[in-house]
Amino acid sequence: MTEQTSHPLLDIKNLGITFSTSTGDVEAVKESSFSVMPGETVAIVGESGSGKSTSALAAIGLLPSNGRISGGQIFFDGKDITHIDESEKVKLRGNQIGMVPQDPMSNLNPVWKIGFQVKETLKANGLPSSDKDVSRVLEQAGLPDADRRARQYPHEFSGGMRQRALIAIGLSCQPRLLIADEPTSALDVTVQRTILDHLEGMTQDLGTAVLLITHDLGLAAERARKVVVMYKGRVVEAGPALDLLRNPQHPYTKKLVM
Numbered sequence: 001m002t003e004q005t006s007h008p009l010l011d012i013k014n015l016g017i018t019f020s021t022s023t024g025d026v027e028a029v030k031e032s033s034f035s036v037m038p039g040e041t042v043a044i045v046g047e048s049g050s051g052k053s054t055s056a057l058a059a060i061g062l063l064p065s066n067g068r069i070s071g072g073q074i075f076f077d078g079k080d081i082t083h084i085d086e087s088e089k090v091k092l093r094g095n096q097i098g099m100v101p102q103d104p105m106s107n108l109n110p111v112w113k114i115g116f117q118v119k120e121t122l123k124a125n126g127l128p129s130s131d132k133d134v135s136r137v138l139e140q141a142g143l144p145d146a147d148r149r150a151r152q153y154p155h156e157f158s159g160g161m162r163q164r165a166l167i168a169i170g171l172s173c174q175p176r177l178l179i180a181d182e183p184t185s186a187l188d189v190t191v192q193r194t195i196l197d198h199l200e201g202m203t204q205d206l207g208t209a210v211l212l213i214t215h216d217l218g219l220a221a222e223r224a225r226k227v228v229v230m231y232k233g234r235v236v237e238a239g240p241a242l243d244l245l246r247n248p249q250h251p252y253t254k255k256l257v258m
Helices: 052-059 086-092 114-124 131-140 159-171 189-206 217-223 241-246 251-257
Strands: 010-021 024-036 041-045 067-076 097-100 177-181 209-214 226-231 234-240
Touching: 010 052, 024 041, 024 052, 024 067, 024 209, 041 052, 041 217, 052 067, 052 177, 052 209, 097 159, 114 131, 114 159, 131 159, 159 177, 159 189, 189 209, 189 217, 209 217, 217 226, 217 241, 217 251, 226 241, 226 251, 234 241, 234 251
Parallel strands: 024 234, 041 209, 041 226, 097 177, 177 209
Antiparallel strands: 010 024, 010 067, 226 234
């Protein structure tokens, strides 16, 4: 289990993110702050373009080449990681911070077998990467007949199975924080619930904190202890999930609740 500490695992303070475009700089995130405690699930809710995914990508050092942190600070386990170099970012990814991206069809390489993609993640983080280890990782993510599945390509998987493969990769190194970016947006409601239930069980067993990114306030309130609402690049409201549902303060949050 994750060791409890008095400080947040992830602490984002007054974050600003700017993108350079052909017509000038665009400020995508403006003075936004939120935190995630060890073992806690926090959801960021907002419409497309609100800055929720961009904030998470900044935390893991994966902003696009035309993006930069233009203000504020990002702390991980008390350490300022705002402007660390690429070699330090690589050490954080996987072992400390994992990610389950949205759209499994574009985030799984179609020409590589599923098992190879899991194996490469394990190898990159210095972990045992035998076929047995790969099968174990896939089984933990809820994929039956893992030995056979490891030899298949992404197009041979259903949408739910591809999402489980991404979850397997994201949690394969047992990170302390998992960023789950719209992890079930392309799935039907029944499969979505099954995937989220399994993800919740795995992260609880590992003691992994979760930053869940979604446009669905109901889903966020159901799955997270705290909810952060972003609108036009700013955090406009944050608090315990049930409190925010019962008594929203910001006009945008009120619209989401309706």
